[in-house]
Amino acid sequence: MNLNRYISYKTPLLLMLISLLLSITLPSRCLASSWLGIISRNTYNPDSTKLKMLREQFEKRTYSNEPTVILFQILEWEKKHGSLEGLGHINNDLGVYYQSKEQYSIALKYLMEGYRYFQEAGSIKGQAYSLSDIANTFFAQGFYEMASHDYRKQLKMFVTAKDTHGTALAMNNIGLTFQARELPDSALVWFNRALKVRRTMSDPYLIAHSKIYIGQAYISLKDYARAEEVTQEALFVMNNKKEHDRYDSLLVCAALFNLGVAAESSGKVEVATRSYEASYAQYEKCRSKRGMLHTSMRLAKFLHNTGAYQKAEKYMNISLNLSKKIKLIEEYYESVQL
Template identity: 25%
Template sequence: MTKYLITLLFFLHLTELNAQPTSDSLKNVLRTYQTRDSVRADLLNQLSYNNWIVDPVKAEALSREALQIAKDQSYLKGMAMANRSIGVANWAQGNYEEGLDVLLTALSQYQLLKDTLNIANVKMNTGLIYHEQNSFDEALRYYEEALSTFQQLNRPKRSANTLNHIGELYQKQGLIDLAKSKFNEAFSISVAEDYRYGKSTALSNLGMLFQLSGHLDSALIYTNRAIVIQNQTNDLNGKASNLYNLGIIYMKKGDYQLADLYLQKSLKEAELISSKKLKRDIYLKLKQLAKDRGNYQQALEYAELYNIVKDSLFNAEKLREFVRLENRYELEKNAQELKLKEQEVSLLKRDSQISALWRNLLIVGILAVIIISYFIYSRQRINIKRKKELFEKNEEIYRANEALSQAELENARLKEIELNQKIEFKNKELTSYTLNFIQKNELMEEVKSSIDELKKTQDQETIRKLNALKKTVSSSVHIDKDWQDFKRQFEEVHSNFFSVLKGKYPDLTNNELKLCALLKLNMNLKEAATVMGISPESVKTARYRLRKKLGLGREDNLVEYVISLEDDIA
């Protein structure tokens, strides 16, 4: 009881000062207050909030502890805030699917609490998730609903944050003038309110805008101003993004040494906040930088790191649709639970009113009290029985739906494994066929060369017979037939490759399409020459003409470009 009073007085003191509790003061209170109740849940949630932009990994851990305590105490407000914090922390780390799931849960909980401000806060946070997933219309809808509420409630700082997010959304869509207008509006509000986070975010966004539009000196000024504020506020997430932006600016200016320095600094910050998306982008730029500097071994290492992070994000992306369906089911289930709770509250209120009425009538007589008491007892038994039956029915429906969802997920996983095995088998078949194709033609060429050597040392009759043999060998090299067989095998693995390539570049000849297929398989000059039945020098000439038709410059890699066409086909 003493600890509870100390904690209560602490929060009252903060309220009088109209100040947010600092992380150090919250840690001190948490060390002394170990009771797992709603007070500790609020302390953990507040400490998590203080770490949103400083250390999202730590913020998530704190809110998960708060969520468990709030669930144990049936403390709805604590659960809502914990879910919101977990959602924001996952957004900062690039875990968008889990972030969206818990944010939608928080939204339904705040709607039950009828907390208008926090409903708007969660909508703004949810808009961030849809923004990152390029669901622009959905993101803008959430942003505008949140902004309207913040303006009605006279919350200028929250309005500034939302305006910054709307500007980022417009910038991502290429609407530069609209984006700049929103950033400037957010900056003006933040200056008027002396809101450092809002100012640094607006400056960061303007720096990015100038970088993208090629105004590099202006971009440097705005980005460095933002970093100064972020160092003061310990905004690790914003600082990591701005260091990355500085790296890109110096790459564009041709200062590779400074570009590498800032990209490496950004990578360290991204590691601290566990941002997979930012790490992926940094590795890609470091690969390009190493390639431009002629360090191809280092470029290859960065490319491998980039692919590891990219694959991790891609695998999570494949689960997005399943998670959204699951979220829809959870929302429907939550709505049903809320309706049942409202019905229970209504029933309890009605029972309370009836009980109060009969208590006032106790004066009438003992007989009336007995009859009324029996009536109330009977009604309560019926209500309890109905509630129990309803609960058991809902529980049965939930278990059935959960089993169905698990079965569908397992089925999808097995289908994916089967598809990957088929693709791997087809690739092996294609590789085997290509090697046999090359070995056959090489063998025929060796036989023909041997015949030419024998002709130099033989009489005319033998030479005549050798010429006939050479003609027979030459006729066995069915380039066109072999190519048709190869094309059929190739298209079984890379379906629509030729049709998409022909649609994108209609002027390509059949031989150029054939060369593209060999480049797709990463064949060298000698192998390609063997398959095509021409000399390596002719292959070089054909590759040069193909580069011109594809519109590639000297710095572009022909093989990498042809291989990358797989993404266009997908």
């Protein structure tokens, strides 16, 4: 079987973008709890002790059942004692959970409900961040036009609320929709707009985040020298950060992967091999099976083409084992022989 038929750069790259995108709104945890720290309007209600306990259980993952058990308990508490914003947050969390399980219709049901509560509460920021999750769900299904529409609507809300972080986030997300539609020139425009806003925030790590996306756009434009330069700058900053949340870690994975692509395209075999293997190791550390699958497939193809057949077979076997555990696109279910 022709290995090149089943492994392209474009397909895993877009899937990695989706994986990253779904972590953008709540980056610090795989399923972050956006309601943590929300104070109910009825702070003296004795049941608030129960809510605090549920929050702590969810945050520390000390529950024995599915996380939805606790999420639904919190939902019932908010219905009885909470605020409109509290209901918005918990519905959003349920939506994000089902989104992570790729149950998109259920996810949209809760996300839309959360958005409605934020509207009733008059929370512009709540509506804006809720729109991000709704758009992410459309994006994950390949509905890029619909996602772009909501990201642009979100952008207007963040500008109105004078939320600089949210403004840059929305600009970056709009760029992702262009990248997904194979329009890297337009993507680069929006990534640079986000970078310009983030420079005003004086946060080197957010600036590095933007540079990683910019590097990805340069790769799509086949400007590998600039892609390598801007990605190296971003990695230098990220490597000096003491603690990485999940979003940081996934971006570093993507950056290392991008370096591999740039080096491979420039004929730098050793650099490409190191970068791809570092990306795979980082995805493994993050326990991102999707990332491990994408990178191992790319590594298998690259190593096979360079004549490193033994190592290529190793990564192909890894990818085949992973493909049995992950429901992805049809290509990954094929038995590919070197």
